[in-house]
Amino acid sequence: MSRIVSSLIGPRVPAAELQSHTARYLTPTLIFMAARIMLLISIFLPYWHMELDAPQYPNGLFLTAHVNHLSGDVKEIDGLNHYIGMRPLGEAAAFERAASIWVIIAMVLLVEGAAFVHSRWAVLLALPAVTFPVAFIADLYFWMRTFGLSLDPDAPLSSSVKPFVPTVIGEGGIGQFKTYAEFGSGYWFAVACAGLTIVGFYFHRRAYKPLFDRIRQSRLMAGGAP
Amino acid sequence: MERPKQSRGRLTGMAALLCAAAATGVMVCEADAQQEGRRRRGGQQEARPIEITPDQVAQLTRIANERKLNVDDLLSAAKTFMPSGKHDEYVLFSSGGQSGQVYAIGVPSMRMLRSIAVFTPESWQGYGFAGMNDPVHESLKINGHPVLWGDTHHPALSETAGEYDGEFLFIGDKANARVAVINLRDWETKQIVKNPLTISDHGAAFVTPNTDYVIEGGQYATVLGYGYAPIEEYKKHYRGMVTLWKFDRAKGKIDTDKSFAMELPPYWQDLADAGKGASDGYFFINSFNVEMATGGVERGNPPFEAGASKRDMDYLHIVDWKKAEQVFKAGKFDTINGFPVISLATSIAEGLLHFAPEPKSPHGVDVTPCGKYMVVAGKLDPHVTVYSMEKIKRAIETKNYSTTDEYGVPVLDFDAVKEVQVELGLGPLHTQFDDKGYAYTSLFLDSAVARWSLGGDYAKLHKEQPWKLITKTSVHYNIGHLSAAEGDTVSPDGRFLISMSKWSVDRFLPTGPLLPQNFQLLDIGEPGTAMPVIYDMPFPVGEPHYCQMIKADKLKTWTVYPEVGFNPHTMRLDPNSPRKGDEGVTREGNKVLVKMTSIRSHFKPEHVEVNEGDLVTWRIVSLETTMDATHGFCIGGYNINLSLEPGEYTEFSFIADRPGTYPFYCTEFCSALHLEMMGYLHVKPKSGVVGPVYGPVSGK
Missing domain, CATH: 2.60.40.420 (Cupredoxins -  blue copper proteins)
Known part of the structure; x- marks a missing residue:
């Protein structure tokens, strides 16, 4: 049993080794810590912005998505969307927004776990945090597409505006509106977290791989099972 | 051999650096996000200094010649034209006269911004068209009867320490003696109070420097409390009055329970102004018809216009309102029509009221920005008479009276309180001030605006001789009030002045026998004799009286209501x-x-x-x-x-x-x-x- 556990979490670092190569073992831990901080900070920052410009809105309309809420001119945009039969934005990704904080905390804990797991399984723990930015954009696209393609056929303007897929990033347009969408700082923090986690794994591997190999070697030499 | 301690120190340093980097990142990004959230793509272009090419000069010259414009006209256009999307620097709140409303106009473009319905139902604003028991209609009733118009005269912006604060606007209805409170959050009328003593008024509205009170001076003497007495008993039963409406800023309304009035002799009280600075605690009201003429041209008597203009002097009323407030709070008042009134006898006994002689049928009394001088315009006298607050206070202290009037009000010695008289021209009415030590007086009969120099502390602001006429600019025609930018506050801005010309005669295309009024914009930015008219704006909704010009950025206007519902x-x-x-x-x-x-x-x-x-x-x-x-x-x-x-x-x-x-x-x-x-x-x-x-x- 303990062998399974130890093969999962990998070898512990002998105290003497830690004492003599502190930097080597602490570096991945600190990088993971920085990654976790990035991800936590991202909760408070906008992930995505969209600006909608039209002649009668000289200051533009703005939509901002945080992981757990939408802000900006949501009401006005919903009001306009009703003309083309698009459902209110608040109905999109309701589950994701409700779960987002817990999911992020879980990812933070998993990355924290990765710092303590000194085997290749650590990669598995960090995988959610690494893929999170991609998952976010995929989910955003999914909802935009779903909403854009399922317009109410009985809406006032449904004869003039056909179902469409709104632009997730970059310039788009609908009716007299031009839309500009881009990632917000929170998203870049999440990307930074993913990046740091990957960098962390370089140092993680550099620190623990030799240790792991040495132990396996010694086991083999002792004639035990690998 | 590693040196762990040192290495640990390095690591701690590294960790701290990382955290700091992260924190800085947060701050930078946060600021980013805020800007990002409201950044407008392809936003407004910044204004750059222009250069006019020879081609453009030729084009400009051609257009000017085709349109028969001279260079001054082009300069006037450049000073007033407002390109689309640019906002005016000042907002003029003008009375709308018989329209019963208030109008807001941008300066210097002189574009009408909107009307504010006050005393007259107005359908665009849905003012008075909300079925039975409409609160607007209720507020427009007088003694249970609807009175669906007003004659708005004098707007008064609320003040803090003598500066416009942009929060409220008050305006009086001369025809029915009412005062309205407009909230400048949503530019809507919130309250109308009817004076319980008098039918009509004139000296409303004027505010004390912190808007503690809104002053409503009366005009045509009547029997207070809507009473009746034959005209033969004019001296005995007819009275003038001034009402001090207590303003409750937190509630945004006049608190009628804390308001009171003062009985005045049956002279016809005219315009008022509150003291400030050196004269804080006092207010001043002009009067005419101290002759107490009762007219009756049909009976062979001299008509009012003659009877009321016989004497050479009328009385400037000097009221110590801070003392009056104490007297009111001490309960030394009578009650007329349920409203507290300090009797004339009490006012005299308590020293609340003094008169100073003033030349013939004056109209405006205007306090200089520092509050040291009161300028009275003689209407039928070519001078403005300047009174010194210091001298008034001294005369009151030393009881330097020349006489008392028929009702026992002490009359201060004219020469003891007068600072100077400045001859300006015919029909001086009202005076405003700028930041350069000049005063501006409207000359009704001369159809002109006079610029004259102030003396005293103001003399160091200009290079002119003190108390002297500098120049006059013709206006078109029959100017009444005038209004300079924040020109009746403790710190006038100068720059712009509005002449509220009552006749427009030939200034615009004829519009039938009823012609618009003419709001003329004067550029008063340059000292000395240059003071050109740079814009004529027809005002086609009523005969306006006074207007006030406030810096637009002082207004904290709501563009939508703060909450739905x-x-x-x-x-x-x-x-x-x-x-x-x-x-x-x-x-x-x-x-x-x-x-x-x-x-x-x-x-x-x-x-x-x-x-x-x-x-x-x-x-x-x-x-x-x-x-x-x-x-x-x-x-x-x-x-x-x-x-x-x-x-x-x-x-x-x-x-x-x-x-x-x-x-x-x-x-x-x-x-x-x-x-x-x-x-x-x-x-x-x-x-x-x-x-x-x-x-x-x-x-x-």
């Missing part, structure tokens, strides 16, 4: 406002309650069915939160029209006594589907008989 009458969220999802029609006996929401481009519900004779209460709210997304709501045939500004809630009621099918619709073009924003009020006839139906008749 906001009631402008109570200035708070209304618990009765329907919410989205609450809509419907309910009935209790013959009482029907309609809860309606409006948003582009529909009302909900769209059908309201009632029976003939039902009492219908209709609660309607705009769910809009976007600037300028205003809806109207009218029921044709029932005299109902509302303006539903974003977030606004209104309740109205009516008796559905006219059966039929009444379309209701949005009266403010709100959206591409505005015409579709309608519904039907179905009033089912009692008889059950359907009215006339035209069209193809069934059967053979």
